[in-house]
Amino acid sequence: MTALHNMSCKPQSGAALSRTEAEKLLCEIPGWTLNDAANEIKRSFEFPNYYETLAFVNALAWVAHREDHHPDLGVSYNHCKVRFSTHSVRGLSENDFICAAKIDALNGID
Numbered sequence: 001m002t003a004l005h006n007m008s009c010k011p012q013s014g015a016a017l018s019r020t021e022a023e024k025l026l027c028e029i030p031g032w033t034l035n036d037a038a039n040e041i042k043r044s045f046e047f048p049n050y051y052e053t054l055a056f057v058n059a060l061a062w063v064a065h066r067e068d069h070h071p072d073l074g075v076s077y078n079h080c081k082v083r084f085s086t087h088s089v090r091g092l093s094e095n096d097f098i099c100a101a102k103i104d105a106l107n108g109i110d
Contacts, residue, residue, distance in 0.1 A: 004101035009067040016091025039091040
């Protein structure tokens, strides 16, 4: 488990993380990828059935609500694609990486 998992999201303003800063934090959340513009991280999760997919989505929603930081989701029968960015900075913030680490912990990924 990373140190990010134990952190909490804070209101963000100002500049987004640079590509270098984002790549450094990305090392703490294996399996997540940075898009070409370095303004979003994403990860896909697969499940054996619809029930387990929705259970994950509901647990993710609880974490997102508690942290007040919400991802974009793509949900299908056995698949959930999660994308994080911070709209207030028009790119990535530490909050995106904190939530990604918490989502990994939900799914038993360290």
